[in-house]
Amino acid sequence: MSYVDEVIERVVKENPNEPEFHQAVKEVLDSLRPVVDANEKAFRRDALLERLVNPERQIKFRVPWIDDNGQVHVNTGYRVQFNSAIGPYKGGLRLHPSVNLGIIKFLGFEQIFKNSLTGLPIGGGKGGSDFDPKGKSDREIMAFCQSFMSELCKYIGADTDVPAGDIGTGAREIGYMFGQYKKLRGLFEGVLTGKGLSYSGSLARTEATGYGLLYIVEEMLKCHGKTIEGKTITVSGSGNVAIYAIEKAQQLGAKVVTCSDSTGWVYDPDGIDVAALKEIKEMKRQRLTEYKNYRPNAEYHEGKGVWNIKSDIALPCATQNELGLEDAKTLVANGVIAVAEGANMPTTAEATDYFQANGVFFLPGKAANAGGVATSALEMSQNSERLQWSFKKVDAKLKGIMVDLYHNIDEAAKRYGFEGNFVVGANIAGFEKVVDAMNAQGIV
Ligand code: NDP
Ligand code: 2IT
Numbered sequence: 001m002s003y004v005d006e007v008i009e010r011v012v013k014e015n016p017n018e019p020e021f022h023q024a025v026k027e028v029l030d031s032l033r034p035v036v037d038a039n040e041k042a043f044r045r046d047a048l049l050e051r052l053v054n055p056e057r058q059i060k061f062r063v064p065w066i067d068d069n070g071q072v073h074v075n076t077g078y079r080v081q082f083n084s085a086i087g088p089y090k091g092g093l094r095l096h097p098s099v100n101l102g103i104i105k106f107l108g109f110e111q112i113f114k115n116s117l118t119g120l121p122i123g124g125g126k127g128g129s130d131f132d133p134k135g136k137s138d139r140e141i142m143a144f145c146q147s148f149m150s151e152l153c154k155y156i157g158a159d160t161d162v163p164a165g166d167i168g169t170g171a172r173e174i175g176y177m178f179g180q181y182k183k184l185r186g187l188f189e190g191v192l193t194g195k196g197l198s199y200s201g202s203l204a205r206t207e208a209t210g211y212g213l214l215y216i217v218e219e220m221l222k223c224h225g226k227t228i229e230g231k232t233i234t235v236s237g238s239g240n241v242a243i244y245a246i247e248k249a250q251q252l253g254a255k256v257v258t259c260s261d262s263t264g265w266v267y268d269p270d271g272i273d274v275a276a277l278k279e280i281k282e283m284k285r286q287r288l289t290e291y292k293n294y295r296p297n298a299e300y301h302e303g304k305g306v307w308n309i310k311s312d313i314a315l316p317c318a319t320q321n322e323l324g325l326e327d328a329k330t331l332v333a334n335g336v337i338a339v340a341e342g343a344n345m346p347t348t349a350e351a352t353d354y355f356q357a358n359g360v361f362f363l364p365g366k367a368a369n370a371g372g373v374a375t376s377a378l379e380m381s382q383n384s385e386r387l388q389w390s391f392k393k394v395d396a397k398l399k400g401i402m403v404d405l406y407h408n409i410d411e412a413a414k415r416y417g418f419e420g421n422f423v424v425g426a427n428i429a430g431f432e433k434v435v436d437a438m439n440a441q442g443i444v
Helices: 003-014 019-031 033-038 040-045 048-053 101-117 138-152 171-185 205-222 240-251 274-283 288-294 325-333 349-357 370-385 391-415 422-440
Strands: 057-066 072-083 089-095 123-129 161-164 232-236 258-260 264-267 299-302 313-316 338-340 361-363
Touching: 003 019, 003 033, 003 040, 003 048, 019 033, 019 048, 019 101, 019 349, 019 422, 033 040, 033 422, 040 048, 048 422, 057 101, 057 138, 072 089, 072 101, 072 138, 072 161, 089 101, 089 171, 089 370, 101 123, 101 370, 101 391, 101 422, 123 138, 123 161, 138 171, 161 370, 205 240, 205 313, 205 338, 205 361, 205 370, 205 391, 232 240, 240 274, 240 313, 264 288, 274 288, 288 299, 325 349, 349 361, 361 422, 370 391, 391 422
Parallel strands: 089 123, 089 161, 232 258, 232 313, 313 338, 338 361
Antiparallel strands: 057 072, 072 123, 258 264, 264 299
């Protein structure tokens, strides 16, 4: 059996009940076959793949908090410190009832390669909790965040592990966590990114993931003689990534006709009203059912459905495995030319294969949504030098990073004879730097 197959088999056996983690490991290792085959003897001797798929450390802890009626609740908190070969662990904190160890491990594993692709010195990690922020009062959110940080603060720091936002964790939650860290550790330091602008956050971090997604799509299309201008785009999700992807797509002259949340989706044939979306989601924290009050011409539907709308470009920006094979078939039948993942692993393996087999440009999340964590690394730089850069400067750096990232993955794919396969290109390019750093640092 090949080394890759052996390691995949062990991962499945040794990590039962973690299907998302298995899926992420399979996708990465499968596309690393050309590199692994060329170095099999040395990699086996050094147990390189075993070291790669086993987190350096995983922390699981109790998070008790009191609701507004005096009732105590107990959630589970996680931080998986996956790989620190190229820098301090870096990655978001997900607050969602579906969170379990396998989901955090899949996200942490992906983060290793994503962070490597940014070209910046950040290792891979991820954390979160099965706490559900929906419908909670501000005080309840604060109580949870303080309890969560009371334990997490023992394991993180500006030079060791720097968490940030993800699903369910935005500026409000980061603020409460930062306050608690500062109180307990007595340190005003860049221990979290995505901080508010008044306490050492970075301009453009809020926009970065969505904007970065459009910058890399723009570069890919440009290299193939196409533009974003005039294209119709379908987006899923209506959170941080989706909102700023829609905003940048519109600035670049596209028409975005859909968005969604976990209960339903909107089709707005005139183009999504971003100001309305921000008011509903960022300010009022309401459901998308409200959208029709702003735009009477729009349709609201319960359930899933954005991928049934005809578009040139599809941008899944909600959550993992939200775009399956049937969706891919519909998108291809409707003439989609490009799919880029704003979310982490939103496309199933079968759907990805179908896109690639049908000549659709497919940009995987670890490349396409890397603008968020890249800008987090820029926030870390600003914190270290105790300066705040202008929006223009951060945005220009973000764009440069995404353009370079595209050429890096394109070149890696070509080098191994997989021209146009950006999944292979991203995994190989991300892996090469991590392996180089792991080899240089010995067996640790
Ligand atoms: P938000 O919490 O801001 O928004 C998440 C959006 O996805 C909401 O519209 C939410 O709907 C929807 N959603 C979440 N879970 C589900 C589900 N199980 N089924 C259907 N819809 C769901 O999160 P972000 O925008 O920050 O994150 C979106 C994706 O992007 C995630 O995969 C995240 O890991 C990834 N990502 C985020 C980055 C960042 O900087 N924030 C960076 C790189 C990747 P509802 O409100 O109803 O739950
Ligand atoms: O998935 C991701 O890259 C994020 N949620 C952002 C991580 C970060 O540290 O900014």
